[in-house]
Amino acid sequence: MTDEDRQYSPLEQTRLEKLKRLQAMDHEPYPPRAERTHTSRAAIAAFEAAEGKEGVEPVRATLAGRIRSTRLMGKLIFAHIEDGEGRVQLFLRSNDVGDQALDLFKKEFDLGDFVQASGEMFRTKTGEVSLKVQSFHMLAKAITPLPAAKDEEIDGEVVRHAALTDPETRYRQRYADLAVNPDVRQIFKTRAAVLRALRQFLDERGFLEVETPILQPLYGGAAARPFITHHNQLHQDLYLRISFELYLKRLLVGGLERVYEIGRDFRNEGVDRTHNPEFTQLEFYMAYADYNDVMALTEQMIAFTAQQVLGATAITYQGQAVELAPPWRRMELKDGILELAGIDLDACPDAASLAAAMKVKGLAADPTAPRGKLIDALLGDVLQPTLIQPTILYNYPRDISPLAKNLPGDPTTVERFEFFIAGMEMGNAFTELNDPLEQEQRFLEMGRAYDAEKDEDYQPMDEDYLRAMRYGMPPNGGFGLGVDRLAMLLANQPNIREVMLFPHLRSREDA
RNA sequence: GGGCGCGUAGCUCAAUGGCAGAGCAGUAGCCUUUUAAGCUAUUGGUUACAGGUUCGAGUCCUGUCGCGCUCACCA
Numbered sequence: 400m401t402d403e404d405r406q407y408s409p410l411e412q413t414r415l416e417k418l419k420r421l422q423a424m425d426h427e428p429y430p431p432r433a434e435r436t437h438t439s440r441a442a443i444a445a446f447e448a449a450e451g452k453e454g455v456e457p458v459r460a461t462l463a464g465r466i467r468s469t470r471l472m473g474k475l476i477f478a479h480i481e482d483g484e485g486r487v488q489l490f491l492r493s494n495d496v497g498d499q500a501l502d503l504f505k506k507e508f509d510l511g512d513f514v515q516a517s518g519e520m521f522r523t524k525t526g527e528v529s530l531k532v533q534s535f536h537m538l539a540k541a542i543t544p545l546p547a548a549k550d551e552e553i554d555g556e557v558v559r560h561a562a563l564t565d566p567e568t569r570y571r572q573r574y575a576d577l578a579v580n581p582d583v584r585q586i587f588k589t590r591a592a593v594l595r596a597l598r599q600f601l602d603e604r605g606f607l608e609v610e611t612p613i614l615q616p617l618y619g620g621a622a623a624r625p626f627i628t629h630h631n632q633l634h635q636d637l638y639l640r641i642s643f644e645l646y647l648k649r650l651l652v653g654g655l656e657r658v659y660e661i662g663r664d665f666r667n668e669g670v671d672r673t674h675n676p677e678f679t680q681l682e683f684y685m686a687y688a689d690y691n692d693v694m695a696l697t698e699q700m701i702a703f704t705a706q707q708v709l710g711a712t713a714i715t716y717q718g719q720a721v722e723l724a725p726p727w728r729r730m731e732l733k734d735g736i737l738e739l740a741g742i743d744l745d746a747c748p749d750a751a752s753l754a755a756a757m758k759v760k761g762l763a764a765d766p767t768a769p770r771g772k773l774i775d776a777l778l779g780d781v782l783q784p785t786l787i788q789p790t791i792l793y794n795y796p797r798d799i800s801p802l803a804k805n806l807p808g809d810p811t812t813v814e815r816f817e818f819f820i821a822g823m824e825m826g827n828a829f830t831e832l833n834d835p836l837e838q839e840q841r842f843l844e845m846g847r848a849y850d851a852e853k854d855e856d857y858q859p860m861d862e863d864y865l866r867a868m869r870y871g872m873p874p875n876g877g878f879g880l881g882v883d884r885l886a887m888l889l890a891n892q893p894n895i896r897e898v899m900l901f902p903h904l905r906s907r908e909d910a
Numbered sequence: 911g912g913g914c915g916c917g918u919a920g921c922u923c924a925a926u927g928g929c930a931g932a933g934c935a936g937u938a939g940c941c942u943u944u945u946a947a948g949c950u951a952u953u954g955g956u957u958a959c960a961g962g963u964u965c966g967a968g969u970c971c972u973g974u975c976g977c978g979c980u981c982a983c984c985a
Contacts, residue, residue, distance in 0.1 A: 473941040
């Protein structure tokens with residue numbers, strides 16, 4: 400869109416006229432630099448520290464922020480500006496700034512503009528620590544008005560009387576959402592604290608943070624359909640990674656004993672309240688550990704993170720009390736299915752008998768699906784919604800776990816677990832398969848069981864990964880965590896989009 | 911992809927098939943301690959888009975687009 404065909408709303412046109420008037424009187428509306436001596440909080444603190452002491456100079460300050468409210472009272476103006484730490488009231492009086500400047504503020508300054516103001520801190524008659532302004536200047540004129548109308552402060556709590564609530568506008572214009580909804584800003588501070596805590600936990604245990612390719616010639620490490628892209632110069636199709644697993648385990652071959660990566664995965668799948676096409680994953684791999692060690696570490700890591708972020712392991716998620724402190728409930732997957740779905744897997748040794756048992760229970764069962772996928776469906780549909788308190792389900796079917804090591808003495812089962820909190824699948828882990836010959840067989844089994852053309856869960860053979868493993872891979876435990884879902888849990892948000900700054904939405908011509 | 915619901919002023923929302931409205935924001939004023947300031951006046955609409963039914967459509971019907979919930983799919 401060019402300048403010529405951009406349509407400004409009447410409100411925007413009004414502000415553009417103000418902008419021109421400011422320029423006409425040499426009041427630069429977008430100066431290159433600001434002068435700020437104090438944040439809002441620091442200025443108030445400095446005043447309160449000096450207040451009432453003998454012989455102390457008044458606190459002089461230059462504050463900067465966005466105008467959030469104005470109260471025009473003839474020869475007097477009260478206004479609140481907001482910065483990253485909070486709000487502070489400006490007090491402008493014609494006696495101090497002059498009639499001309501007061502008029503300038505009244506006529507040309509709007510809610511949403513960034514300004515700086517200089518003066519002395521003082522306390523108003525009603526007791527609010529404020530800045531008695533002597534001079535002020537525009538820092539950035541806002542053309543488009545912010546959506547929020549007004550806030551009221553009651554007993555220190557900011558009450559929003561009208562604000563941006565439409566989810567579509569909030570996600571498409573996250574900048575406006577953040578600008579007017581402080582609680583949204585808080586969600587992303589919480590999310591950052593979650594990431595800090597996870598890194599701290601792993602760093603303290605000798606894990607090395609690494610970065611591996613996002614553009615990959617082959618995808619793997621999870622059961623998901625990939626996004627495909629293309630490198631022009633190399634004339635090569637590339638996949639956006641669906642997991643980090645196969646690259647991180649190559650690093651164990653190289654002698655890095657404990658590695659982790661926090662980054663973005665991309666899965667070309669459905670979107671719902673717990674799925675976004677791109678999402679943040681944490682994976683770690685730990686040499687000489689097995690899935691029992693990883694279970695213990697998982698409990699500690701999640702409890703540590705909650706403690707760091709919220710100061711407690713007892714949390715409330717969407718009205719439900721959840722206790723994250725270890726020990727968590729642990730059940731074998733087949734016991735969970737027996738207890739919660741009433742189906743005895745030992746009595747259903749093949750896909751046909753299991754599908755029949757599921758139909759008896761009134762559950763949909765795809766008659767063409769392999770047994771492992773049926774079990775996975777049972778797990779997701781029946782067990783998962785009931786798993787509110789942290790729960791580890793362990794020992795998974797081999798045919799849906801091609802990278803996990805066999806459970807000794809049971810050729811159909813692998814040493815794998817998933818953990819669930821608040822009805823969400825939070826993560827997945829296993830004793831990693833490190834036998835290159837068996838790994839090759841597993842890839843071949845997957846190739847036979849899943850049609851590459853039709854089945855999204857098909858995982859291609861990765862010859863380079865097998866070559867790496869043939870050099871010798873130490874036994875190890877691996878772990879994956881949906882970081883966004885953990886952020887949902889700890890920020891008490893019902894939808895993954897609430898913890899992603901720019902969640903994916905369908906394109907619109909007008910947005 | 912299926913089902914259900916929603917889309918009206920910058921924001922939040924009204925409007926039995928019968929003149930498209932309110933609060934806040936905006937604009938013009940009054941007001942030297944306000945804080946949702948107050949008071950007076952006032953501007954602002956292709957009712958998402960395209961068709962249809964009707965004397966008359968924001969409202970009913972069809973289609974399209976977008977969003978939400980949900981099912982399917984999917985860690």
